[in-house]
Amino acid sequence: MGLSKAMAKEVRTAEQLAEMIERRIGVADVRVQVFYDEAIGWRATVNARGNAFAYQRIADDHAKELRALFDLAT
Secondary structure (H helix, E strand, O other): OOOOOOOOOEEEEEHHHHHHHHOOOOOOOHHHHHEEEEOOEEEEEEEEOOOHHHHHHHHHHHHHHHHOOEEOOO
């Protein structure tokens, strides 16, 4: 057979993507917002008590994985 077609990514709202990342982080005081980013499609930002920098890095890792699966609804 020929070349396989690339699978289209599913579309999710910013709220849905933020909730997915929050669930993956699993800390009650962590809030995530998702925004459109022209360079990479979308990005997550963290608002958290304590070590927000560490939670941001974790959110970035999860966002990278989720960007492979989901596009942001516009």
